[in-house]
Every structure is written in structure tokens, then in C-alpha cells.
Amino acid sequence: MERKKPSLAVWIFAALAFGILAGLLLTEAPWFAVGYLQPFGTIFLNLLKFLVVPIVFLSILSGVISLEDIRKVGAIGVKTVVFYLCTTAAALVLALILGTLFQSHFPLLETSGVTYEAAEGAGLMDTLVNIFPANIITPFAESAMLQVITAALLFAFGILAAGPRGRSVARAVNDLSEVCLQVMHLILRLSPIGVFCLIAPVVAENGPKILGSLGLVLLCAYLGYVLHMALVYSLTVKVLGGLSPLAFFRGMAPAMAFGFSSASSVGALPLNLECVEALGARRDIASFVLPLGATINMDGTAIYQGVCVVFIARCYGVELTAGQLLTVVLTATLASVGTAGVPGAGVLMLTMVLESVGLPVAGIGLVIGVDRIFDMGRTVVNITGDAACALAVTHLEARRTARDRRQT
16 A cells, blocks of 8 residues: 655644754754744745735635625624634633733742833724725735725625626636635645744744743743633534534644744635635635634734733732723723734734733833744634634534525
């Protein structure tokens, strides 16, 4: 019998393990990892970023066109947004519970001299205005994902409204989408090399810091990441998605491994699409839900914020009241949608949450040094939540269609 070749997931996990090992061996010479390995990881990420905008645009176009009814788009969009808001709120509650349990063990650090200059966040109305592009070039040139999604929806609605005259454009969109997917497959073959070159510099630079005073905060956050996925996403895919949690996480393993090493939800989008379709999600739904989730779904970031708020409050000797904890949940849940398109969204959201409960923004300086390590875990949670939503919406739509057929 012919021996079966190792799957892409096996190669990615092997690259991840070798990258961690190489990083540990290079902790005394991080300059080598940063100077000679990281550039190849950056090239790989650049290739993904180069393809992400056209894939998002064409995937949403293709997905909406295949639905053939604007009302279906609205129904799927409502389910998706409600799912993301509910899971984000659940993530925050879990994070605050864990942070409170760990609070007495958090070290009282010296806070003098800790500084951090917060970026200015966009207001609610500014965020609303910025969703709608002023021209067709800027969203693509600046990778403004919310504007790209808006443009894709507008063109998709136009193609559907054009009726027979829009069919030739629809065929061209589907053909272009297929070409982009084939290019994506070519790039994804380089994933093991990219993962190795991305993870090794992170371990080489930050490995020893994990054992420092912030180790317990990282442990608390990662415990939240694991529990949220094991509880919320397992329950979601079982009850709403009709899929075994073990099968779900096994199928998502390549995307999770890549998300962990790259710390980029948008960069992991092509591989996430591939994994979700293999698990049974409809392409038209996944093509709509995943790009939207990469932009507004921030469950992992919510856990990071909840833990960091409790930690920073402890460092400054502040006892958070029940009202302040509720404020954290509400502020961070709403901010997850409003600030997702801003570079450095996780840190910016943390700034907003700290200000909402009267904590010093300078406290961000206590955790910013290991933010990359936080980011790796929260990216895994974010992309896994996107996948769970795609499967849940697919299953719910299938049940709704079956119910409508029985009634007719």
C-alpha cells in the first residue's frame, strides 16, 4: 500500500514545534532570529495580506450573489452579528471571573515611570461614517476591511437587482474568486516555512519574559482562552452547528496553529475559509461570515481586556465594584464592533475600557511588553469563534429551509 503523505496540519504543527525549539536555542542571540528568520515570515505574511483584500471582496460578492435574495443576506447578517455580540459578552464575563480569582496572586508591581501614549479612538458617529467609502480605490489601497465589506455588499446587491443583465458579471465574479482561491492554495503550501520563521523570533525575544512577573497574567489569559473555546464554542458547534466538538477542533487545527504563530486574524482568513468548508459550512455563508468576523469578532481580545483590567487595577491598588465590572462588559462588547477596523485594535479597546472605569491608561505600559504573546492566543480564539459562527449559521439556515419546505 502507498504510504499516505503528511497533511498540511502535520507540517504546520511540526514547523511550530521546531520554531519554538529554535527560538529557545536562540534566546541568547535573538538578533539572528529577528534579522535572518523574521524577514521570511514577513514575506509570507505580505503574500497573505496581498491576497486577503481581493479574497474578502470577491468571496462576499460571490456569497451574496449565490444567495439570490437580498432578504436572505439580512437574515444571515442578523444571526451573525447577534452571535458575535453574545459570545464576546460571554468571553468578558469569563475573563472577569478568572481575573477576580487570580487577583490576590497578581504581583503588586512598581508603577512609577510606567507610561503609554494611547491612540485616539474614533467616536461612534465617526466610526459609522468611516464604514462607507468615499471612493473605490481607498478601501483596497489601505486594507480598510469594513469599507471593503460595504463595497462588496453594494456591488452584490447591484448585481442581484440587475437581474439577467447581472448574470455575466456574476459569472465573472465566480471565476475571479476561483482564481484567487487557487493562488491562495499555492501560498498556503508555504505555511510551514512561514510559521517557523514567525514563531522562532517571538520565542527568542520573549521566552525568558514569560517566566517573569507577568507570567501569572499570561497564564490567567490563556486559561480564559482555553475555557472559552472548550465551553462556549464546543456548546455552539454541538447545539447550533450539529457537529462534534472534537471533530470541529480537529478540523480547525491548521488554522488555529497558523493564527497562533502569525497573530493575525486577517492573515489566517484564507486558511480559515478552507478549514470551515471542509467541516461542512456552506461556501456562500462562510464567505460572508468569516470576513465579517475577522473585522468585528473580538472574543479573544475581550478575554485579554478583562484579565488586564483586573491586573492593572490590582497594580494600582484599586478595588473594582460590581458596577464597574458591568461597565467593563458593556463597554468592551460594544467597542469590539466600533474599533475593529483601527490598527492596534486590542490595545486601543483596552484604553477605552480603562477610561470607562477610571483606571490610569498608563497601566497599559505594564502589559504592552508581552502584548505579542497575549495576541497569539487571542487570535486563535477570534478565528475559532468565526468558524463556529459559520457552522452555526449554516446549520440554522438548513433547518429554516427544511421547515419552510414542510410548511409549503
